[in-house]
Structure formats: structure tokens, C-alpha cells
Amino acid sequence: MTTAAERAERGKAARKRASRSSHGAWIPSADRADPVAVLERQSADRVQDLLPIRYGRMAASPFAFLRGAAAVMAGDLAAQRHTGLTVQLCGDAHLLNFGVFASPERRLLFDLNDFDETYPGPFEWDVKRLAASVAVAARETGRGEDRAHDAALAAVTAYRTGIRRLARKGELDVWYASVDTDDLLRLIDSARRRERAAARLAHARRHTSLQALGKLTEVVDDRRRIIHDPPLLEPAGAPDMAALRKIFGDYRSTLAEERRLLLDRYRFVDAARKVVGVGSVGTRCFVVLLTGRDTDDPLFLQIKEAVRSVLEEHLPTGPYLHPGHRVVAGQRLLQAAGDIFLGWMTGPQGRAYYWRQLRDMKGSVDIAELEPAELLAYARLCGTALARAHARSGDRIAIAAYLGSADTFDRAVAAFAVRYVSQNATDHKALTGAIDAGVLTAATTY
Template sequence: MNRASEIPGHASHLPPGEHRDHLDHREHLSPRERADRGRAARKQVPRSGHAGFAPDMGRPDPLKVIEEQSATRVPELVPIRYGRMAESPFRFYRGAAAIMAGDLATTPSSGLTAQLCGDAHLLNFRLLASPERRLVFDINDFDETLPGPWEWDVKRLATSLVIAGRENGFPERDRADIVCAAVRSYRTHMRTYAGMGNLDVWYARGDVEELRAVTDTQLGKRGRGQFTRAVTKARGRDNLKAFAKLTCLVDGERRFAPDPPLVVRLDDMLPGSGRDIVAGELRDLVNRYGRSLSSDRRHLLHGYRVADMARKVVGVGSVGTRCWILLLLGKDDEDPLILQAKEADRSVLAEHVAPSAYDNQGHRVVAGQRLMQAVGDIFLGWDRVSGLDDRRRDFYVRQLHDWKGIAEPQGMMPRGMRVFGGLCGATLARAHARSGDRIAIAAYLGAGDAFDRALAAFAESYADLNEADHRVLTDAVKSGRLPAQAA
């Protein structure tokens, strides 16, 4: 049985300056040989062998895992993280990627790898804007990205659907149907990509009009209306909307509007000398990170000036990491660009897979995102800062809002979640097909539903464990062991 520690790592003999953060699985192999490799993996790890989950006897204390992450984060924000994770099993799951990474490392692996999202729960699939200003459906969050067993992303997606289904009161039969639909979509799309040429796979993307056709066919009039509203809402979440929501006029100048502790302006955080040092570092970050962009986008960036900066709390699992929002203005004060500079720490997958080829964690995130996403933010880049708090920290930078539309699973009926899960499965297959051996993975999955049914069983078992871990956290909050703050 293959384990993550046995997976081939990254080549250490590459020429200086060249990075390869994934495998050399396709070199000199014919399609037939690649398919044979996938089918041979079934003998080592049957598809039914992925069913169910029982934690190892030596499984780490989940609270210890969470507290170890919190030790490197902004202390005053850690209680917000615990408060958000305590709200529900699903919110706990969103913040527990490190716990699940350790658990997944003990599960069977086919030995086939791909670039992983590392946190492929259902809320990390959403509507996004392409550089051509078209809406597409894609993966959004890559903080944990690294190469690893492709099964891990599929299992994290499947479990998130079960947890969301439980919170909606769906019976187990409906939850199994939802998971099977998502995994079947992953499997059938991977088989489609296996028959396509490399460029065709690279050009594939989930255009909004293709999604509209799916929802029209499978959800009818009600679904069509919901999808139209989601598209309209996503298009409304642009740079100008964020500008209006997050800024205000102060003495005739545009500044971020304080909303502590979620948004705190730098001017309100530190005294004069400390503020000036951090402000200088962040301005330098904007200038230096432009070197990670293409020359045309670097030219565009240099047409803006930094007008204000603030610390922002984002997400659930990311709460406590250092995240800055930067207000840039272009031709005048009504021509904004709002960037988010987010600290990139070591991936939760790192201790379970081969080392990353990138020594900058921001570079790791950006490289993984560019590899997995069909389209990307034109301002996505990375840099390193050493003077913010006398410690070297890696950051990646992107636009704060750019036509992002997020799903609302609490409002879904079983049929709607089944369709949404299918879209997520298809998107994940396309992302894995760009980096992994799509022909071998497709051959391993086959035409039958053995893997689909196995993951439905896995997801139910892991959802049970997630609920138990969530109770451990809430008990720790109630007892006062962990401080929690609602925000």
C-alpha cells in the first residue's frame, strides 16, 4: 500500500534556477504505457480500498495541531480564529486543513500525484474573473498548494459536501448521492481529459455560459434564476464595489474605513516610528513584487501610487496570518486598485510530501495557483519582507475583489448541492489534469463507480471524526483553555 512518504519527490538535479514542483511522470511514456501504469496501481491499492476512515492510534491531539499553527500568528487575532472555528463543524473543517493533512497521509495512495490545492473544500470553488473580463468557475484558494496524491484533494472535497449536507439536515442517502455525483464528475472529466491533447487540456476552462447550460438542464427554472442572481452578484463584487465599501474620505483623502478588529488602519496600529518602518516595508513590497509579474503587468502596476494600508482579517483557517490590504490610486482618486498582501507560511502538506522546489512560500503559492487555475489574476505575484517585525516573512499579492462569487451551501437543496458538487468535481479534474498524469489517473479510476462509492463511505467516516474534533474545540473554549472571540 502506497503512503505519501513513498511518492517520488522533486528532481534535485535540475539546472540552477530551474524549478520543478511536480513529477516527471510522463517522460518518454506512450499513452498506452501511462494507462497501464494507472491500471497496475489498482493491484496495489484497489479503488474500494479508499472507503472509510479510522484514525491511527498515534493520531496527534487536534487541539495541539491547531495551537501549533496559532503560535506563529498575530496573538490578538487568534481568539477570532477559535471563535470562528467553534461556530459549526463546517467552519471547524475550514480551519482544520492541517489536521486532515495528517490524517490523509495515513490513507491509501495510488502513487499517482498532481499539484494539489491542499484545501479543496466546496467554498474554495467559486466564480472568478478572467483577464478578458469573462466569468469562469475555478478554484480560488491555494495557500496549501503542493504536489501530492491526487486523492487527497478529492477526499477533502467529498468530506466538505457531507459536512455541509449534514448541517442542512440532508439524510445519509442524499449525502451519498451528492458525493457520488461530485466524484463521478471528477472521474468522467478526467477520462475526457485523458483523450485530449496537451494544449486542449491547457485551454479548457469552466466558462459561465457552459455552467448556465448545466444549471438550465439539471435545475430548471428555479436553478436558472439562482444562477443568474449569482452571476449578477459576482459581477458586482469588483474593485469599485470594494472601494466604496472599504474606504471613506478623511480630510479630503481616500483612506480605509476602520472596522476593528477586522480592518485596522496602519496609522491606528502603531506609533510614529514603528508605523513609518512598516509603511516603508509595505511600499517597498509593492515595488519589489512587481518583478514577479510579466513586464506588461508590471508597467500597469507602476501607474498606481500607494495611498493607504490596513491589516485585514480574512477567512477562517487564515485568521491570524498577516494580511494587509493596500489602497492604490491610478489616474485620480476615483481610479482604485485594492491589493491584498497575504502571508504565505509553510503548507500543511509539507511534512507529509516531498519538499517544495520553492524557497519562498509566496512563490510556492503563486506557482501552484498558476499551474492549477485555468485563468488567473493579472496582479498575482510574490515577494519577501524582512523588516515588518524583525523576521523574514513571505507574501503573495493579488487583487482583493475581482468579480468573485461564492456559493451559499446553507441555502441549497439536495439537488442543487448535487449539481454544485458535480461542477466542483469537474473543475478539480481539470486542475489535476494540467499537472498530473491524466491518462494514468483516468485508467486507475476506470469506467465503473467503485471509487465514487468508496469516497462516499470515506466522507461519512471523516465527517464523524470532524464532528468529534469540533466538540473537542468547543469544550476547550467553554472550559477557558482556548480564548474565543466572535467577529
């Protein structure tokens, strides 16, 4: 086993492979893939009648495009020199893929909340994805280049200082670390902003299966059923319903024994196909309604198709043979507290799926509503949460040594983020141009 000193030396040695200042560069390569072609290739095996929703949502703005274009950015990151300091990447550490959720102890935590693209890779890829999304968000909300740079810098600095702080802690202290939202409120220096944040958290606490029962279901012939709201929410037909009931048992086997016992106390009531997210639109996704003690004791589970991570074609083969297992294992490793119903299985036609709760006090911010100071604070919070996740899954001592006490890395990645704003805007125009030319069809009403 290597010592802490040896791990730190490994981190410093990585500067020879990729200097900290080198992360500021962004010049698209001559053979850079066409972004529209990347999206079309990714869509080939998706539900074709849902693709116009995906393209419509991505075309709404450069920020929306970036959110759905993880595959495009993965290719760009892969074309750059990297450190070789590997962590379990979120794979899509976009600003909107952070949020609050309930721990099993019913504490409200702030953390990463999307793991569809999780995969082992260089730690800085997540940091650059986060910084770019912060910079694009700042420009989208009317802030100039300097404000975008400052917001991206805030996220990266929080990441670096977070990793360095955790590098000094013991293994169990790092494993048990979390960002508690009660502590979060005490960090907000303005009483008015603190009240706004408290209101958002209170809304998240109400975001439960019981709340979803009233929003997503109705009573038909004395039976509770999921509502029909096509194409976003459509009750499963007989073939899908039969398949879902069958794979429900397979999913159950991936849970811990005590959680299987808990799940057995619920009864399968109904299921529906659901459209979720931006980049995920077109992948197969269902929601299942279960009831426990009575009809007022609901549990909503989401079944989502797991496909190859957008990072896989750019990195060495990872340890997971099953895409659903990859997502579940990545989430369990990166999150401070995992969903107790998280599991995976193989469904019809050999497709991989993973299961999780649909709503468990989950909540996220509306970036458009954030004031400049709030965006800076939120960027710092995301950087801190990302550092905690990476510290669990990678060599935090080596990464901390690579980053160092100076802000060289911070400023370089902030500069990259500002440059990538322009690249993302160009890619967004390519998408809207393809839609205008009839190459792609976009639905603008969903």
C-alpha cells in the first residue's frame, strides 16, 4: 500500500503529463465530429417518435443544448491532454445535475443527482463540464464574459479547496462526509436570499410519492390509474405491462435482503411510459405505481433504460459489463447517501434498465431565477459537492497535490469554460440550422 507522501508525489508527477495551465486551452481539432451527427448517432437506437421532443428541448437555448449534448462535450474533452488521475466520473456534471434529495434518515442533502453517464475517467473532465455549464448559464441569464468567468472560477476554486480539505481527512471521515442543507442555509449571508433558499427546500420536502399521487394519477372506475398525458406520460399497453411485472421480480433480486422485504410489502398497481430530461429523451423510461398499507401509502419507482456512457468510446474498458449495474454502482459510490430502492436488471430484448424512486424530496434550482450572487454561491456549492464525490471514488491526495495551493488550475479551467461558451453557441446554431433545413424534426410544445 502506498503512503500519503507517495500518493502526493504521483499527483505532482501528473503535472508533467498535463500541466495545470494547459487546461485553459480550447481549439477544436480539424477532425472534430459534427455535433449534429453525434446527436443523430446517439439517437439511432432510441424511441424514434420521441426524438422531436429531444431536439426541440435542446434547440430552446444554448444552455438547453449543452445540457443534452454530453456526448458532444465528451468528444471534445477526450481530444485534450489529461492528467491520468482517475475517479468515478459523474460523466455529466452539468449545473442542473445537482440538487437536493432525502437520505434514508430523511435528512435533506445536496449532491449530484444524475448518473446515466458515470464512468471511470480523468477527474478534470467532470470539473470542466461543470465550469462550462456555469459559464453558459451566466451568459444565458444576461451576464457578460467577466461574470461568466467569475462564476466558473468560483465553481473550480470550490472544487480545489474541497479536495485539499478532504485530502487531510481520514478514510471514514471522507466516506461519511455530506452537504446537509441545514448547514447550507447558515452559509448564506443575506437574509432575503436565505428565505428564498429555505422556500426552495420546503418545496423539495413536499416532493414525495404522496404528492405525485395527486399529480400523476386519477381514479377511474374506483381504481387508481396513472393519467394519460401523451406523449409525455402514456399508460403502458398490455405487452409492456406484462413485461414490467416480469422484470419487477428480477429487479428485486438486486436489492439488499432487508430492502427486498420492504418492497414485498407493496403491490404493483399501474405503469406508464414517461418522457424525462433533455439528453435522455428517447431512451425507454417507465414509472410504476405501487401501494403499501392502503391507497394513501404510494410508492413511485422509475425504470430507466441504461445505455453506453458517452465516455466509453474515449476511455479504457471499465469494470461494469451491465449498463444498469454501471449506473447503480456509480451512484452508490458518488452520492453521500443512496436511494434505498436503487437496483438494476435486464429487460425485454436484452435491454438494460435501472430502478430508483421517482420522487423522494428531490428538488433543483431554476437557474433563470438566480441573482448574480446566488449563481456564484450555487456554483461554489456544486464544486464542493463534486469534490466530495471524487474524494470518495479517486485518490484525493494525488488530486490535491496535482491542484496545489495556487489557483493556476482554477483560472485555466475558467478560461476554458469561457472559450467553450462560444463553441457551444456554434454547436447550438448547427442544431437549429439542421432543424430549419428539415434534416431534423423538432417539437416545440413539450
